[in-house]
Amino acid sequence: MKKIKTALAGFGSGGKVYNAPIISSVPGFSINKILTSSPENIKAAKEDFPNAAIVSDYSEIIEDPEIELVIILLPNHLHCEHAQKALLKGKHVVVEKPFTSTVKEAEELIQLARQNNLLLSVNHNRRYDSDIQTIKKLIEEKRLGDVVEYEAHFDRFRDKVKDSWKENPELPGSGILYDLGSHLIDQALMLFGNPSEVFADIRTQREGAKVPDKFEILLFYPDLKVSLNAGMLVKEKGPTYSIFGTRGTFLKYGADVQEEALKNGERPQDDPKWGEEPEAIWGKLSTMDREEKIKSEPGDYRKIYENIYKAITGKEELQVTAEQARDVIKVIELACQSHSARRALEFNVS
Numbered sequence: 001m002k003k004i005k006t007a008l009a010g011f012g013s014g015g016k017v018y019n020a021p022i023i024s025s026v027p028g029f030s031i032n033k034i035l036t037s038s039p040e041n042i043k044a045a046k047e048d049f050p051n052a053a054i055v056s057d058y059s060e061i062i063e064d065p066e067i068e069l070v071i072i073l074l075p076n077h078l079h080c081e082h083a084q085k086a087l088l089k090g091k092h093v094v095v096e097k098p099f100t101s102t103v104k105e106a107e108e109l110i111q112l113a114r115q116n117n118l119l120l121s122v123n124h125n126r127r128y129d130s131d132i133q134t135i136k137k138l139i140e141e142k143r144l145g146d147v148v149e150y151e152a153h154f155d156r157f158r159d160k161v162k163d164s165w166k167e168n169p170e171l172p173g174s175g176i177l178y179d180l181g182s183h184l185i186d187q188a189l190m191l192f193g194n195p196s197e198v199f200a201d202i203r204t205q206r207e208g209a210k211v212p213d214k215f216e217i218l219l220f221y222p223d224l225k226v227s228l229n230a231g232m233l234v235k236e237k238g239p240t241y242s243i244f245g246t247r248g249t250f251l252k253y254g255a256d257v258q259e260e261a262l263k264n265g266e267r268p269q270d271d272p273k274w275g276e277e278p279e280a281i282w283g284k285l286s287t288m289d290r291e292e293k294i295k296s297e298p299g300d301y302r303k304i305y306e307n308i309y310k311a312i313t314g315k316e317e318l319q320v321t322a323e324q325a326r327d328v329i330k331v332i333e334l335a336c337q338s339h340s341a342r343r344a345l346e347f348n349v350s
Contacts, residue, residue, distance in 0.1 A: 003030040004312055007061040008045075008052075009082055010073030011036035014096050016044045017262050019073055019123070022301045024048065025269040028309040029069075033061050058082060062089040069312065071123075072096060075165045076173030080105040083120070087112045092119040092312055098182040099325035101172035103333055106326035113322060119312055122325035123304055126183040127190055129256035130277045130299035131241060136191060137297055143285060144245030151227040151242040152187065154180040155234035161208045168211070175211035176230055177202065177332050184228040185328045188219060192226065194327055195219035199344040200335035205233050217335050220344065247287050254281030256299045268302055275299035 006029045008015055015036075023029050031049045036042055037056045045054055053060075061067055062085050070086040072079055072095045080100045083093045087109065099122045100106045113120035126132065138144060161167055168174050197220040202212045214233070219226035241252040258275055268274040277296040285294050303319075310316035330347070338345045 001028055002313055004028055004068050004309060005030050005032045005066050006069045006071065007031075007033040007035070007064070007067045008071050008073055009035045009058060009061060009086075010096075011041045011045045012073065015073040016041065016048065018125070018259075018301075019071065019096070020048045021262055021267045022125075023071070023305055025267055026302050026305040026309065028313075029305065032067060033064065035061055058085065062086050062091060068092060069094065069119075069308075075171070076178055077101060077165070077171045079173070080109060083109050084112060087116060087118055087120070090116060090118065094119075094121050094123060094308060095325075096123050097125075097186070097325070097328075098122075098173060098178045098332070099322065099329055101178070101329075103326060103330050106322065106329050110322045110326060119308070119318065120322040121308055121311075121318055121320050122322065124183070124186040124320050124325065124328075125301040125304050126187060126256070127320070128275075128300050128303045129187075129258070130275055130296045131252050131254075131256060131283070132187050132191075133297040133299060134252070134283060134294060135241060135243060135250065138243075138250055138285070138294065139191060143247070143287070144243060144250060145247030147192075147224060147243060147245045149225050149227075149242075149244040150188070150192070151239075152184050152229065153234075153238065153240055154184055154230040155237050156180075156230075156232055157235045158232045159206060161206055161210075166211070167209065176213050176232065177215055177335060180230040181215060181217065181228070181332060181335075182328050184230065185217070185331045186324070188226050188228060189324065189327055189331070192219075192221060192224060195221055195226070195331075195347050197344040197346055198331055198334040198338055200338045202335065202339040205231070215335070217331070218344075219331070241283070248285060250283055250285050250294070252281075252283035258299050258301055268300070275301075 031052045034045045069092045199218040201216045203214040214231040217228040239251045243250045275298040282293045307319045311318040
């Protein structure tokens with residue numbers, strides 16, 4: 001099996017918690033270099049990848065002719081700059097979500113990747129959450145008939161504001177819209193395609209918060225309304241997903257189990273039942289004929305990197321394209337403009 005020599009640019013929580021355990025469980029990637037500087041992250045990187053060189057200068061990655069793939073795991077405002085430098089040096093690039101802070105930046109990277117015939121993708125891993133895979137299957141099988149309304153929530157209760165770049169209004173790409181919103185938007189666009197209009201209400205609710213920490217985005221389609229919601233002051237949670245169709249309703253509570261497993265240090269290769277949800281949080285389908293629990297499809301974040309490997313080696317088409325990730329950023333930009341204008345705005349296909 002061909003090994004793709006890979007570098008990780010960044011090894012904070014996004015790297016060591018959400019990416020390293022997944023990448024190391026997918027055959028075909030050789031982690032040769034890791035960019036990080038804090039003692040804590042250096043220690044974690046050496047534990048996870050003892051054969052990788054730890055570097056503090058990005059040039060040591062992009063100037064290395066052996067590195068084929070660079071995975072950008074840095075704060076959001078650094079995504080575009082570091083992806084651009086890697087592409088200019090002939091490297092394939094995967095960027096942690098959100099892709100960029102602006103559509104303009106996304107377009108520049110897409111053009112650069114095309115010109116150099118390089119792979120450019122984004123780690124929209126929550127396409128492979130258990131619940132969204134279950135919903136995708138129900139929709140494809142027409143178990144709900146025609147879907148007329150879809151409501152999704154990514155809610156948390158974190159009443160204290162952390163000292164973090166995600167809470168810094170001076171840094172592009174900060175706030176809940178880019179953080180949790182990019183997941184919800186990508187899931188909706190995967191299921192239903194691009195909307196005709198976007199409307200949003202965006203708020204800052206916590207004491208001391210300086211960036212948005214609550215939103216509702218409405219995506220309008222000819223025969224469908226999509227409501228995407230996230231907030232940091234939701235102590236008692238309702239359904240994670242509510243889907244209404246011409247034949248019935250599907251309600252799903254709880255959260256995909258992979259995030260908690262990764263936080264606890266678990267790894268996919270050590271668990272044959274990785275991503276399987278307990279029956280207690282399976283969804284309920286109510287139709288005109290019956291009510292039934294729907295066994296959740298397994299979630300599996302490895303599918304992102306399995307596909308990236310096959311796309312680089314010419315065995316599959318890329319599943320998460322840079323163009324799709326750009327459209328997520330477009331929805332975010334339109335949501336911000338809609339909130340300011342207090343009206344729905346048209347989603348124009350570029």
